[in-house]
Amino acid sequence: MHIDGKVVPINRAQATPSPLARLPVVLLQVRDKAAQQLQQGLQELFDNADDTLFEMADKARSNVDHHIFFEAMRDLRLKRKNFERVFMEQLFAAFIDLGQAERGEFHLVPMVSYEAAPGTSSDELEKAVALEAMLGRVRHRDGLALGQLTARLGALLGNPLDERDNPLGPALLCEFFLRAGRSLGVEIRVKLIMLKLFEKYVLSDADQLYAEANQLLVATGVLPQLKAVPSRRPGGREAREQQREGSVQAVDQPMDENGQQAFAALQKLLAAVRGSVAPTLEASAEPQPIATRDLLRLLSHLQQYVPEPEAEDDFDLRNQLEQLLTRVSVKSGKSRVVEDADEDVINLVALLFEFILTDHCVPDVFKALIARLQIPLLKVAVLDKSFFSRASHPARRLLNEIASAAMTWSPRDDYQRDSLYLRTEQVVQRLLNEFVEDLAIFPQVLAQFSASTADERHRSELLEQHT
Template identity: 70%
Template sequence: MHNDGNVVPLHKAATDQANASPLARLPVILLQVRDKAAQQLRHGLQELFDNADDTLFEMADRAQNNVDQNTFFEAMRDLRLKRKSIERGFLEKLFEAFVGLVQYDPAPAIAQAVAYVPPADTCRDDLERTLALEAMVAKAGNRDGFALGQLTARLNVLLGKRLDDRSNPLGPAMLCEYFLESGRNLGVEIKVKLIILKLFERYVLSEADQLYAEANQLLAATGVLPELKPAPARRALDQATASIQATPEPGVAQMDESVQEVFAALQELLLHVRGSVVPTLEASAETQPISTRDLLRLLSHLQHYVPAGTQDDFDLRNHLEQLLTRVSVKSGKSRVVGVADEDVINLVAMLFEFILADRNLPESLKTLIGRLQIPMLKVAVLDKSFFSRSSHPARRLLNEIAAAAMGWGSCDDYQRDSLYLRIEQVVQRLLSDFVDDPAIFSELLAEFLAFTSDERRRSELLEQRTRDAEEGRAKAELARRRVEQALNEGLLGKVLPLTVVEFVQQAWSKVLLLTCLKHGEHSSEWRQGLQTMEQLIWSVQRHTDPDAAMQLLALVPDLLKALRDGLNSAAFDPFATSEFFSQLEALHLQVFEGFGEKAGQPWPGLADEQPAMVAVEEHIILPCAEEGPLEAAPLALAPNDPGVLRVEQLRLGAWVEFLEDEDNSVRCKLAAIVQPGDKYIFVNRTGMKVLERTRVGLALEFQRGAVRELDDTLLFDRALESVIGSLQRLNRGK
């Protein structure tokens, strides 16, 4: 078939389009991951909108005035009209994010809506939305961080890029950004937006574990880090009861019922440890449970005698048993703790056994945190939602204290440290002031969050300066090596006047270095600087070609101008510049006079005017900006080496502990990974740099156990998960 000149064959057009499309550069397995995720996310969005009508109708039905009622009805109508466009926009954003993986480095593309810190004069609506988003992302990260971290590590290996969890296109931060962007044209009030965000968390983010599990499974099956162990099943607490980790909304009718269901599930597990809090009397025919009020009175008595030293010798159940014995002797009846209260006592005691044995908490702070056992027990006796509501103020206070303590390094003068003093103040307030009003926990939580927020802002500022300094240092090192390479390519193997060699090495190298840093090695300015250096070297060499004289004559004016401009841009010493140009002029005159002479003949002129010549035979090494730059370790490790895999899984912001010897360790956070040399920069909790390691060096330390990653998930959640696991194993063994 004849093809007209203006007609492109169909198969060729399709091929060209495919080659031009970014999707053509995405690995096939990544397209499968994207499509599988899109299918689940579409289903979650559909469930969200299917339930949004009922939720908004209920809110309208409970509205106390016509204005609020109309607000919810209008929101229902707006949501119905824009449902399809929101779903479509969400999936389009998801697809764009995957395309972006092969178009640019996505690390800076962190969800702006989530990471956005509103200015001081921002409206309250934006602040409420930002706080809600931060809480959603943090909750999802704490719950599904293990599987998400594995997925991020696999994407890094597959794409040869360095993503983090917040820029992972399937991470909770990015999913929230897609949803915000796609629903930007919703004309609803902030209270309705918060309700819709809560629905997004319930029907989309809550199922992220399945999303990550399937994505990890697909990638592992095609050989992308198959040796990584699968993420553990959703927390044991969720297995005991689906609502354990739920955060019921205040005012929801089902809240009390949900709390009772959770506590009942825990009581079933605690059945076999009952009887540990009983008076040490002979069995009596008559037993009388003490009331919850009397139990709180006994605990308040014990609360004032909590030792300030180590908690290892303080057995709460033993002390309570002694008090019960005294009460029983005085009353003549065997006074016992009620079943529900005893279950709470046993559960809290087991939780603190885990907390005090937790390796992630610094030893010097365990003593302070251990003294919170009785206040936490009292609030749990008063309010059983302590075990089921992750936003419970007492529970949050314990988690916030543990999170702040994560990067706390012990020192000889630790009792004067601001964080230690603040935690000690919180503990002392609870021991001295908390009787039976849990409101004190909300007050102390607000004060502690304000304190840690100020500390975090200061540390983040210093941490950013540390990152900037390290990245600048790395960029300068890379530019220095590039200039060294250019100088060696231009000078090695040549015999040149010493004046010119010294000028190129000491002066023009600085011009090239500044040009490389400012414009990059692919710029026209860089090419012009190299060309000027090459022309200078050519201009002072002996030439036998008759045409070379005319070339030199034409070259010199532009060469001198380029040299002057370059030296001026580098603020070079004017006196030294003038002296060099005088010497260069003499060299050019001698070159002109020497045209036609044979190579190797002496330069024309008097013997004492002969220029000093030097043969450049050794590689030029420019001085470093700082002494002792860290070079990449010469030892190479296999990509599947266990130590290398541990390093690959280490995410930015992760806390680690370096063990210097048996008695000393350093806790620090991974703040940056900079090139060249894959330098891992670690900072302390104030944001100050404390350690620097190469990728290989860090892998070797993981191999020999000299460094370990700290578990920065919520302390209370980890403790409750561990206790439930232990109780489940105990029950299976009965």
């Protein structure tokens, strides 16, 4: 009987199952969980590689070295996606190899050794030494968890497994990284820097990788009698995030005497405009002021509905607060109004933002971002009146930093991909999402924004010199 070349007979299809079909479901879960963590590590690696190479270029003692590191930065940016893709392909292929019926005795990666073959170049020898040291540190630090994972994988597959065949072992992970980096046209110094970054941002989290893989296998009954390895020191990604946050001192709490006096002086000037934030209904009784705590709750409610920068409608804070007060008044049956001191704060903050948003030196795209900070900054001023008198107040400095940086920005059509715009957008979104009443968030955000702005300024100056 003639068989169309495009049709696969049922008996043949059954005889040649997909390599993935040979893998137990739990092994696929281990693979996918590990792939997710490794992908995050690689992303963090590349995010920091640019800064590391830039710093090396900045410290270069010769124009040749300066050029080498700048070219490496460019090469990494162009080939980053391909690098990550090849790494993940190697990882998935290694898991498929585990399911092969006849694995034989081959290993995907030889054990790296100080002993180099005759004729090995000094560059290769240097790389081999660096790799050997990296593998040794991982095995010394996480060897027990790695050994348990290797034993469990072997038991699951019904065939003893060597660490060198463990797709999550440090030897194979390094091999995947080296194979993915073959497309990079960089010299040995840059390769060694990349290896150090791989150890810092990927291998340093190996304990978490092995712990989660072991947990998945134990949950399905694979060698549950092996004693669980206790988590080692707080480290890896969590430690790096804590380090970036730094030690932050709390904002000085209200009220200092000078701040109170300055605010009192401003209140005299604002007396004429009071009453602009009030419910739009006929008061059936004497207006009842709402407490400052209730005002903060109303503002936190409004904060959740601040429109996106692209929204065409302007966000009028006082108008939105009026509408909210009207709803509260109708619901309670009483005319609820804002206390005089709190209304003065609202009017002052509104004037501050009106001044910034009408400044022709601030680009429109940044005005849209800055406008979204009205409620967080108003809540700060309600909580701490020294916001108006203390020039060093973190929230006030943050607003000044953003406005100053925006004034030096060069307009571009694809502004949504601009680094300054993205950093500012992240600051605004973080404050909208996280700030309730803890003022300690402002020194954190200010420190991060100021540091990134200074780095970007220095980077621009160096790039101009290089060009």
